[in-house]
Amino acid sequence: MLLELENVTLQYGRIQALHGISLTVDEGEIVALIGANGAGKSTTMRAISGLRPVASGSIRFNGEDITRLRADLRVVRGVCQAPEGRGIFPGMTVLENLDMGAYTRKDRNGIAADLERVLTLFPRLKERAKQLGGTLSGGEQQMLAIGRALMSRPKLLLLDEPSMGLAPMLIQKIFEIITEINQQGTTILLVEQNAQQALSRAHRGYVLETGNIVRSGTGAELLHDPAVKEAYLGVA
Numbered sequence: 001m002l003l004e005l006e007n008v009t010l011q012y013g014r015i016q017a018l019h020g021i022s023l024t025v026d027e028g029e030i031v032a033l034i035g036a037n038g039a040g041k042s043t044t045m046r047a048i049s050g051l052r053p054v055a056s057g058s059i060r061f062n063g064e065d066i067t068r069l070r071a072d073l074r075v076v077r078g079v080c081q082a083p084e085g086r087g088i089f090p091g092m093t094v095l096e097n098l099d100m101g102a103y104t105r106k107d108r109n110g111i112a113a114d115l116e117r118v119l120t121l122f123p124r125l126k127e128r129a130k131q132l133g134g135t136l137s138g139g140e141q142q143m144l145a146i147g148r149a150l151m152s153r154p155k156l157l158l159l160d161e162p163s164m165g166l167a168p169m170l171i172q173k174i175f176e177i178i179t180e181i182n183q184q185g186t187t188i189l190l191v192e193q194n195a196q197q198a199l200s201r202a203h204r205g206y207v208l209e210t211g212n213i214v215r216s217g218t219g220a221e222l223l224h225d226p227a228v229k230e231a232y233l234g235v236a
């Protein structure tokens, strides 16, 4: 197992957002986390990336207990989160933003190769390489956030709502790119409102409800699960 959460609980002050969740992500997988607004999807991502401390339970990554490890050190270990929404540096160019993603690395050749790979995955970013991040459209900024995360060459890429706010055509495109990134060897944990797309792309998925995992299975199993269909896919 690349990632293993066991009975993780997390609190925001007196509000308990995660009630003891357990999940695994195996190397090479795309795993989708779906659920309604406020179910705890983003909170689960924050627990994994170390942006919020967990109250109890454990998180193991690549054979190591990272439950209490600092967020920046998790990045060095290979856990990288592309933030929900923007989260790019608006005053820096596209290229500078991408460079920032590689700040923990020293292998110049590897960095150059990954930059080429990111610009090939996102031709739009290549066209706008010298433009300031803040002048990009919402969809382009989303791509830049994902591209920047890839520049750290993560073992595990955490994507929080990558399709949020995108036009339908771009949504399709972003999911194609997610599949491609995975096929190139990156394991992905994906949080999505767009359950249909996420589950059809994912090897496995988990359903979160008010801080609990209530269902899990292969992407196909969940897509055909009547309860999932009714609650998350808009079909009765």
Ligand code: ATP
Residues within 6 Å of the ligand: 012, 015, 017, 035, 036, 037, 038, 039, 040, 041, 042, 043, 044
């Ligand atoms: P969304 O898609 O709306 O982001 P989500 O499934 O990602 O939903 P979370 O953002 O993880 O849900 O929120 C889980 C619970 O924790 C919710 O009840 C939310 O109100 C609460 N919560 C989230 N962030 C904070 C915070 N910074 N302070 C207090 N409560 C929070």
